[in-house]
Amino acid sequence: MNMNTNKHIDVALELLKESPLKVTNQRNDIIRILFKNGNCHFTAEDVHCEVQKLGLNISLATVYNCLNQFTKHKILKSVKTSCDKIYFDTNVTSHHHFFCKTTSQLIDIDSKNIKFSKLPKIPGGKKLQSVEVVVNITD
Amino acid sequence: MNMNTNKHIDVALELLKESPLKVTNQRNDIIRILFKNGNCHFTAEDVHCEVQKLGLNISLATVYNCLNQFTKHKILKSVKTSCDKIYFDTNVTSHHHFFCKTTSQLIDIDSKNIKFSKLPKIPGGKKLQSVEVVVNITD
DNA sequence: ATCGTAAATTAGAATTATTCTAATTTAATG
DNA sequence: CATTAAATTAGAATAATTCTAATTTACGAT
Ligand SMILES: [Mn+2]
Ligand SMILES: [Mn+2]
Ligand SMILES: [Zn+2]
Ligand SMILES: [Zn+2]
Numbered sequence: 001m002n003m004n005t006n007k008h009i010d011v012a013l014e015l016l017k018e019s020p021l022k023v024t025n026q027r028n029d030i031i032r033i034l035f036k037n038g039n040c041h042f043t044a045e046d047v048h049c050e051v052q053k054l055g056l057n058i059s060l061a062t063v064y065n066c067l068n069q070f071t072k073h074k075i076l077k078s079v080k081t082s083c084d085k086i087y088f089d090t091n092v093t094s095h096h097h098f099f100c101k102t103t104s105q106l107i108d109i110d111s112k113n114i115k116f117s118k119l120p121k122i123p124g125g126k127k128l129q130s131v132e133v134v135v136n137i138t139d
Numbered sequence: 140m141n142m143n144t145n146k147h148i149d150v151a152l153e154l155l156k157e158s159p160l161k162v163t164n165q166r167n168d169i170i171r172i173l174f175k176n177g178n179c180h181f182t183a184e185d186v187h188c189e190v191q192k193l194g195l196n197i198s199l200a201t202v203y204n205c206l207n208q209f210t211k212h213k214i215l216k217s218v219k220t221s222c223d224k225i226y227f228d229t230n231v232t233s234h235h236h237f238f239c240k241t242t243s244q245l246i247d248i249d250s251k252n253i254k255f256s257k258l259p260k261i262p263g264g265k266k267l268q269s270v271e272v273v274v275n276i277t278d
Numbered sequence: 279a280t281c282g283t284a285a286a287t288t289a290g291a292a293t294t295a296t297t298c299t300a301a302t303t304t305a306a307t308g
Numbered sequence: 309c310a311t312t313a314a315a316t317t318a319g320a321a322t323a324a325t326t327c328t329a330a331t332t333t334a335c336g337a338t
Contacts (some may be wrong), residue, residue, distance in 0.1 A: 022305055022314060044296080059317050064296065069315095082219045083297065084325085100265060107262060115257035119274075120248045126239060126276040133272050135258075137265040159283060163332050183325080198288050203325065208286095223296085224324070279338105286333070291326105298321065305314080 008035040008090070012075055019073040026058045030066045034076070039091040041079065041106040047088075079106060081134060096133040109135065147174040147229070151214055158212040165197045169205045173215070178230040180218065180245040187225075218245060220273060235272040248274065 012035045016023055033050045034042065048063045067088050070076040079087045081099045087106055096114050098107040114133055122128050151174045155162060171190045184189065187202045206227050209215040218226045220238045226245055236254050237246040253272055261267050 024305070024315065026316070061297085061318075062316055065315075068297095079242065080221045082221060096259075098259075098262060098265075100262075102266065109259045113257060113259040114255065116254065117256035118252060118254035120235075120237075120275075121275060122250040122276055123237060123239075126237075126278060129240065129275040129277050131274050135148060135261075135268065135270050136268040137261055138268050161332070163286065165287070200326085201287055204286075207326095248302075281338075282336095284334095286331100288329100288331080288336105291328075294324090294328070296322085296324105297315105299319090300336085303316070305312100307311085307313105308309100 006036060008038050011035075012090075015073070015075045016070075019075070021069055021073060027066055028064050029056050029058060031070075031075075032062065034088075034090055039089075039108055041087045041088055041089050043085045044083070054122070078087075079132075081106065082136065094130075096135070098135045098137050100137050102139040109133070143183055145175060147177050150174075151229075154210075154212070154214045158206055158214070160212060165201050165244075168195050168197060169202065170209075170214075173227075173229055178247060179226075180226045180228050182224045182226055184224070191207050218271075220245065221275065233269075237272070237274045237276050239278070241278040247274070 009032055013028070014029045016027060016031060021027065030047060033047060033054070034040065044060070044064050044067055045125070047067065048058075050062050051058045051063065067076060067078075071078050071088065074092055076088045076090060077092050079089050079097060081087060081097075081104075082101065083099075083104050089110060093111070095111050096109040098109060099105070099127070100107070116131075119131070151170045151211055152167070155166060155170060157250075160166065168177040168190070169186060172186060172193070173179065183199070183203050183206055185244050186206065187199050190197045190202065206215060206217075210217050210227065213225045213231055215229060216231050218236060220226060220243075221237075221240065222238075222243050228245070230247060232250070234250050237248060238244070239246070255270075258270070
């Protein structure tokens with residue numbers, strides 16, 4: 001059972017408080033939904049469905065606003081896959097993903113389980129931002 | 140100057156003939172546009188703009204149909220990036236990409252310039268389909 | 279060459295995820 | 309409590325892509 005305190009939720013709420021974002025009921029509720037099960041991947045619709053299931057009245061626009069603001073302020077990060085929806089990731093540390101094309105499910109790959117022995121030279125005048133590995137799998 | 144023969148175009152036209160797809164004027168024209176400059180990355184809109192520029196009358200729906208059919212039959216492949224459009228790639232061999240977020244431009248990374256010294260175990264019951272690396276860069 | 283038919287093309291409508299608009303409400307500060 | 313910038317909201321708008329259904333075309337068989 002969920003105890004009344006949850007480390008992941010508390011850490012995220014603390015990040016929210018430390019950010020320049022205002023602490024609203026909607027943001028509190030959304031953070032509780034997102035972080036209640038530790039590292040997870042969600043679409044905006046997933047979050048909105050959960051909001052409804054809990055009987056909360058938060059508009060889809062607010063869900064999008066929150067997810068985007070949280071991403072901008074490093075409380076979440078976003079992941080693009082070969083499917084057409086944006087996934088939001090509660091794990092903001094540097095890591096990679098399996099993407100199962102059958103189930104449209106993202107699975108974390110810990111950074112220590114992917115190592116490069118060779119990386120290409122960055123094109124002249126550009127600077128490196130991130131290296132993203134997606135290992136596509138099927139059933 | 141472009142000679143009247145072009146290796147890349149000829150190879151792609153040959154793949155089209157060998158495929159179960161019918162050889163139509165539209166497919167011929169689109170292949171000539173796609174492959175005239177060797178390895179390239181295009182959105183459907185890019186292709187349709189070029190179609191218009193050449194005074195060809197091919198509908199956007201047909202451009203999408205062709206690109207999707209070509210992808211299904213391995214004449215093209217598609218690449219997803221952090222931007223919201225699908226890119227089609229004339230290089231169907233296994234390789235990776237730089238994606239410049241400033242210019243929304245894809246640049247090929249030859250397979251031999253990325254090597255892994257460690258890859259994660261595939262989750263039970265699933266099978267590996269592909270490993271895609273995107274190196275995000277900015278100006 | 280002509281025919282028959284499945285596949286391809288097309289214009290425009292529909293869909294889907296996401297963002298925008300502009301009116302209203304709220305959080306946080308003094 | 310008053311002020312005000314930020315957040316929320318419903319609904320409209322946008323943008324990429326797909327779908328629909330009518331028409332045309334490719335191409336193997338006659
Ligand atoms: Mn849902
Ligand atoms: Mn264009
Ligand atoms: Zn993740
Ligand atoms: Zn490429």
